[in-house]
Amino acid sequence: MSVIETVSDQARDVFRPDQVWPFLMPKKPEINVSQQVILYVEGVNLSFDGFKALNNLNLYVNDGELRCLIGANGAGKTTMMDVITGKTQPDSGTVYFGSNYNLLDRSEAEIAELGIGRKFQKPTVFEAHSVFDNLELSLKSNKGVIPTLFARLSPTEIGRIEEVLEIISLTDQRYMLAGALSHGQKQWLEIGMLLMAQPRLLLVDEPVAGMTPQETERTAELLTSLAGEHTVIVVEHDMEFVRSIARTVTVLHQGSVLAEGTMDQVQNNRDVIEVYLGEEA
Known part of the structure; x- marks a missing residue:
């Protein structure tokens, strides 16, 4: 190794994000879940050209819960997620993350920083990069020029990537190009x-379509294992x-909550049978 390479390596060690840059990182937000509720959607209304996409929608999700949302196309499921993540502003209503963060006052980037992650139906991965590289690129780190210039994965960061690889059952595929994965593996x-960003809330849209x-x-095992910590x-x-x-299970219909309860309760609900599950009931 040349002198220049040695000095460069030493410089990278000195300027490693975990050693010198943490004070530049935003403080981890403290989400108030003293009432056990992490998401409050209250009285939300949203119309598009006269179509009522959300109609006085009220939804409460407990911290650490695994909640399923079902409903016919146009019931308001995607629109609701758009509102939660800041992609769309409602006409009225309130949306809080914990009892202390008003999501309607924040941008999409700020909402992501609070700890809300969203996975769309179609997987969006960097197909020309390895599985490991995809996870590295997703690290919650300072993306400034100087930290990036001297960036080197710390033992903590490597450990986090290894942990996530184990969680998503892709340890053996860590060096495989993401484009070579099966559809399910991409999901x-x-x-x-x-x-990798350690979100408190994950919004997952149709994860098993095409699997x-x-x-x-x-x-199913993966999502079940995430509940509690997330x-x-x-x-x-x-x-x-x-x-x-x-x-x-929460059933949405015409932008409102039609029913909520266990799967058995929902499937035996007369209103749900009539408007959504009629053929299957």
Whole structure:
């Protein structure tokens, strides 16, 4: 190794983010969940060209809960997630993260910084990079020029990547290009990318669409394992999958909550049978 390379290596060690940059990092927000509720959606209304996408929507999700949302197309599921993540502003209502953070006053980036991660239906991974690189790129770190210039993974960061690889069952694929993964594995990788930022709340949209039965079963295990340390809201149309993971199911219809309870309670609810589950009941 040349002298220049040695000096460069030493400089990277000195300027490692975990050694000198933590004081530049934003403080981890303290979410007030003293009432056991982490998400409050109250009286939310939103119209598009006269169409009522959300109609006095009220939803409360407990900290550490795994909640499933179901409803026909146009019921308001995606629109609700758009409002929670700051992509869309409602006409009226309130949305709070814990009892102390008003999400409607914050941008999409600020909401992500608070600890809310969203996974869309179609996986969006960096296909030309390895699985490991995808997770590294998702680290919650200072992206400034100087920290990036001297960036080197710390033992803590490497350990976190290894931990997430284990959680998403991709340890053996760590050096495989993401583009070579199966559809299900890409979905798991994207969940892993969200986990790298250590979110408190995960919004997951139709995670098992297009998966094999084996991948669907593994996804159920994955999402179930995340509940507790994280709060997980899953939007899904596959009723068998919902039944396999759900403790509480919320049914949306025409922008409002139609019913809420266990899967058995929901499936036996007369209103739900009539407007959504009629053919299956």
